[in-house]
Amino acid sequence: MPTSEASAVDLSYAIGLPPEEAIAYFESKGYAIGFKWQEVWAEAHARSFTVAGVLKLDVLTDVREALLQALQHGETLADFQKRLQPVLEAKGWWGRGQIIDQATGEIQGKRLNPRRLETIFRTNMQSSYMAGRFQEQLANAEARPYWEYVAVLDNRTRPLHRSLHGRIFRYDDPFWRRFYPPNGWNCRCRVRTRSARDMERLDLDASSSEGRMETVEQPIDRKGNTRPAPAFRDPATGKLFVADAGFGYNPGQAAYQPDLSRYPPALAKQYLQEQSAR
Structure with a gap:
């Protein structure tokens, strides 16, 4: 029969830990670029880092590095935003709306804001932590x-x-x-x-x-x-x-x-x- 033990568990406690498997999982990812989140599907997310609407590799790299720093040092969402927001502001990627090349009219992506950063942070942190937990639990599956x-x-x-x-x-x-x-x-x-x-x-x-x-x-x-x-x-x-x-x-x-x-x-x-x- 199911147990109600630890029914109020929250993943927030994991953010303060630097699990080696989780960091290794995140570091192993390459890059994938897509304007819509549907363009990088399911298992592809496990192998590639992507942010919907970020079509510039340098900006995608900035977001990835900020997430890696947060994971390695057990940082919070506030720490992540504090590090990344000035970088995005300097490049014109902070706020709302699309980024359009004035010379060509080409859409380069969608700006990032606090709400999108929260989704990016929580989704990547939880996926990385759970990937690490899975590897640890699998190694102990015999017991x-x-x-x-x-x-x-x-x-x-x-x-x-x-x-x-x-x-x-x-x-x-x-x-x-x-x-x-x-x-x-x-x-x-x-x-x-x-x-x-x-x-x-x-x-x-x-x-x-x-x-x-x-x-x-x-x-x-x-x-x-x-x-x-x-x-x-x-x-x-x-x-x-x-x-x-x-x-x-x-x-x-x-x-x-x-x-x-x-x-x-x-x-x-x-x-x-x-x-x-x-």
Whole structure:
């Protein structure tokens, strides 16, 4: 049965830590440029750093470096904005509206403002931290093979995320390939690991996504355009769990080839088999 332990968990505590795996994940990213967020999709975000509407590589580099500094030094959103805002102001990229080349009329991008910086900061910090956590948890999967989905149970929690709170799947269940947090913009969910002894002591049951993973057409804009997205049919409610558009992938798994020597032999073998089948 699900547990309510640590129901008020918030990722804010992670911002004060410099997790090595999270920093390595962020540093491994290349660059991708797109005017709309839909142009750099899902797993591509795990391998490339992008900011929608920033079409100038030097500005994209400025934002990336400011995020890396914040991650390395455990800085806050205020620290991030304080460092980056003067740089953007000097280059004419701070405020609202589009940047247009006066000589050619070419659109070079969309300016950045506090609201956009907050989304950029929180999304990148949480994805990096969760990618690091995933690698750490995977390395310890032999001792703690049961993974529990933990949502923040307050009035800002999405109902679908709340519905998964306390649900437990094995680490190798396909559910985690698609729905390891974050599962949307400003998602605060996380994963807690459990040992076999925990499961018995707390009378917890593990779920399985076998036969319950589906693919749906998910709207990605206001024009009615859609893209295929993974979905989990919850046996408890009969409803589909679908991450926000552009999510539905595991950053820590999609970003890079793991060091297989760190993981249980059976898991390493499974990983190689899955990769060769793609």
